[in-house]
Amino acid sequence: MDTVVTRFPPSPTGYLHIGGARTALFNWLYARKTGGRFILRIEDTDEARSTKESVDAIFKSLEWLGIDWDEGPFFQTQRYDIYKEYINKLVASGHAYYCDCSPEEVNAMREKAKSLGKKPMYNGKCRELNKEWKPGMVVRLKAPAMGTTVVEDVVKGNTAFPNSELDDFIIQRSDGSPMYNLAVVVDDITMGINTIIRGDDHLVNTPKQMLIYKALEAPLPLFAHVPMVLGSDKARLSKRHGAMSVSEYMDMGYLPDAMLNYLVRLGWSFGDQEFFRREELIEKFSLEHIGRSPSMFDMDKLTAINAKHIQDKSSSELAPIFSAHLAKREIALPDTQDNHDGDTKRVEKIIETLQPRSKTMVEMADAAIFYFRESIEFEEKAAKKFINSDAVELLKLSARYIKELKPDEFTEKNLEDAMKKVMEETGLKFGKIAQPLRVALTGGTVSPGIFEMILALGQKKTVERIQKAIEHIQ
Numbered sequence: 001m002d003t004v005v006t007r008f009p010p011s012p013t014g015y016l017h018i019g020g021a022r023t024a025l026f027n028w029l030y031a032r033k034t035g036g037r038f039i040l041r042i043e044d045t046d047e048a049r050s051t052k053e054s055v056d057a058i059f060k061s062l063e064w065l066g067i068d069w070d071e072g073p074f075f076q077t078q079r080y081d082i083y084k085e086y087i088n089k090l091v092a093s094g095h096a097y098y099c100d101c102s103p104e105e106v107n108a109m110r111e112k113a114k115s116l117g118k119k120p121m122y123n124g125k126c127r128e129l130n131k132e133w134k135p136g137m138v139v140r141l142k143a144p145a146m147g148t149t150v151v152e153d154v155v156k157g158n159t160a161f162p163n164s165e166l167d168d169f170i171i172q173r174s175d176g177s178p179m180y181n182l183a184v185v186v187d188d189i190t191m192g193i194n195t196i197i198r199g200d201d202h203l204v205n206t207p208k209q210m211l212i213y214k215a216l217e218a219p220l221p222l223f224a225h226v227p228m229v230l231g232s233d234k235a236r237l238s239k240r241h242g243a244m245s246v247s248e249y250m251d252m253g254y255l256p257d258a259m260l261n262y263l264v265r266l267g268w269s270f271g272d273q274e275f276f277r278r279e280e281l282i283e284k285f286s287l288e289h290i291g292r293s294p295s296m297f298d299m300d301k302l303t304a305i306n307a308k309h310i311q312d313k314s315s316s317e318l319a320p321i322f323s324a325h326l327a328k329r330e331i332a333l334p335d336t337q338d339n340h341d342g343d344t345k346r347v348e349k350i351i352e353t354l355q356p357r358s359k360t361m362v363e364m365a366d367a368a369i370f371y372f373r374e375s376i377e378f379e380e381k382a383a384k385k386f387i388n389s390d391a392v393e394l395l396k397l398s399a400r401y402i403k404e405l406k407p408d409e410f411t412e413k414n415l416e417d418a419m420k421k422v423m424e425e426t427g428l429k430f431g432k433i434a435q436p437l438r439v440a441l442t443g444g445t446v447s448p449g450i451f452e453m454i455l456a457l458g459q460k461k462t463v464e465r466i467q468k469a470i471e472h473i474q
């Protein structure tokens with residue numbers, strides 16, 4: 001087969017939502033898997049609703065997801081000359097004609113068809129009149145009156161549309177602008193697109209588009225119409241319907257790889273495998289395994305997949321995302337100028353303590369705040385229960401034994417030994433020591449494992465915090 005060429009053609013009338021993103025992803029994956037090309041085209045002919053902000057928002061979301069394009073972005077509004085050229089060709093070859101029937105006339109035709117129990121449609125009055133072009137005329141395509149147009153689709157199988165339900169539809173408006181279906185087909189032909197994967201909301205357009213391909217004597221592309229992504233109310237996700245922008249999930253602490261994994265599973269399967277890394281998706285994706293029924297967006301599932309991807313990543317991969325979320329909490333990471341390596345390692349250590357328990361990067365950043373504070377505040381209940389006179393002795397001993405360690409002795413093993421000594425001298429069990437320490441170090445009773453946390457916090461801060469807790473009691 002020829003090189004696969006796919007495309008994603010959003011209209012910039014809002015941001016990119018989950019449904020559109022999944023369509024983009026399928027096209028991108030298929031191109032990457034087959035070594036083909038993926039083209040981005042902005043369908044901005046609805047000039048009243050299209051905005052530059054939306055274009056930028058779409059780019060931002062695609063970039064965040066790591067969906068990169070090989071060609072484009074092309075803008076339909078910059079291609080009007082090309083559409084005109086093809087419309088002229090269609091008229092010249094006798095496949096299209098000029099029509100000056102007034103809206104009132106066309107309305108009357110539609111009413112008449114309706115009264116005869118037919119679909120409301122234009123009756124072809126100007127079809128054989130060979131009218132010369134005059135300003136204000138529209139161009140109509142000659143559609144066959146009989147027979148059927150069968151859409152052959154990799155996902156849906158064959159769908160037959162009776163031609164009697166298609167009228168000679170307009171391909172160029174009276175103001176000279178191209179109609180949607182004409183522009184799409186001309187773009188797809190001239191851009192060499194041979195594989196069209198799109199939402200099945202477009203299936204109704206496909207017979208019309210097929211007639212245009214035929215009139216232009218262009219080979220048909222492969223069609224894959226994929227079922228819609230629905231919201232929890234079972235209505236299809238759409239901008240107008242208030243679906244969230246993909247980039248909001250970035251702010252909410254989801255990883256792009258998790259989003260990709262979740263999106264692809266909304267409508268595609270590989271046995272019962274749920275977890276996929278990016279490279280694995282490229283390797284395994286296929287059109288054959290796209291499902292036939294619509295799927296519902298489920299935030300809890302996305303979150304569960306996200307937790308798995310957070311665990312799957314190395315701490316150094318997570319570090320830049322983690323830092324970005326911390327920055328929003330006005331926590332600047334320690335000055336890395338003079339001790340770059342040490343601090344990078346420290347951030348990675350901190351991440352490692354939180355990775356197993358964070359479902360999102362937002363959770364991780366929130367849970368990390370205590371590491372960075374100059375001084376911590378104790379939660380009231382926790383302080384009452386654990387930072388009291390009963391704890392003075394164990395805190396003093398802990399501070400002493402941790403402080404005694406030389407920098408190169410500050411290891412998990414030596415910390416365990418230090419705690420053993422505290423246990424022996426106080427006669428307390430480990431749990432009775434760990435909780436007060438935890439509150440002293442974090443302010444609360446929930447934290448990562450005590451030793452890994454102390455290691456990530458650092459020796460100096462650990463000792464300082466324990467001493468502050470002792471002062472607090474006395």
Ligand SMILES: Nc1ncnc2c1ncn2[C@@H]1O[C@H](COP(=O)(O)OP(=O)(O)OP(=O)(O)O)[C@@H](O)[C@H]1O
Nearest residue numbers: 010011019020023198199228229236237238239240
């Ligand atoms: N809910 C959805 N599920 C799956 N695919 C969708 C969904 N909504 C749109 N798409 C697909 O995304 C692609 C881009 O669509 P487009 O930019 O027109 O967004 P849209 O959400 O359909 O716009 P609007 O909300 O204004 O109707 C098309 O292939 C379309 O079929």
Ligand SMILES: [Zn+2]
Nearest residue numbers: 099100101126
């Ligand atoms: Zn007419």
